[in-house]
Amino acid sequence: MDSTQLLKGVLDLAVLAVLDERDGYGYDVVRRLREAGLEDVGDASVYGTLRRLFKAGALTSYVVASDEGPHRKYYGLNDVGRDQLASSAATWTAFAATMADLLKERRPS
């Protein structure tokens, strides 16, 4: 299965979860997601997701200068974002449980 399709609808959740730990800028979020196990996540997907979440009012944003490269656009959760994280996490957990149920019923191969 192409694991990119699995991310559909879940990348938002993953990004929110990472930002809930601590604020981060795009490049940093990409690295943290990859370290967490989402190795195939594309950078453009993360930047796109951040922009989308920000536009939706779930994130705050501030720019910080950097010693080792261009400026960094940091993002952090606001109340809307935390709400979205909580409800998305609940939805995901329920969905994953349903899928686990479906899978465990199959005949042993």
Added chain:
Amino acid sequence: MDSTQLLKGVLDLAVLAVLDERDGYGYDVVRRLREAGLEDVGDASVYGTLRRLFKAGALTSYVVASDEGPHRKYYGLNDVGRDQLASSAATWTAFAATMADLLKERRPS
């Protein structure tokens, strides 16, 4: 979170799992998925998925007449389908574990 996006890439797996239990026709698969907890799954999505999987060579197909309505197009797994089910299930399980990990690290709200 819109649970329709969560299905992306997973509906194939869910359909394969259901068909692994026992052969089924479109309408029947829709009902079984809904009973399993995927209540919002659209019928057109399932029919589309069945056609796609069949076209990809993962399913067998045979038509059976019915007493209570139109004919039924039954689908069943072949070896390719069982392989795909096994590998997709493994991918999904790993992915779900990664997500669970990501979520459990967040601060308590």
Added chain:
DNA sequence: GCCACTACTGTGCATTGCGCAGTAGTGTGC
């Protein structure tokens, strides 16, 4: 100066789930 690494933006595409309309067979009630 050239290259590598960091960091972000924009464009266009592919996949896939869904709404909706349409076709068709069977049985029920009037």
Added chain:
DNA sequence: GCACACTACTGCGCAATGCACAGTAGTGGC
């Protein structure tokens, strides 16, 4: 016999979203 409901499948077009790719820029090493 006709309208209607339920079963069952097909086709069309749309929307969401992840990604590849190209482009812009800053910093530092050689």
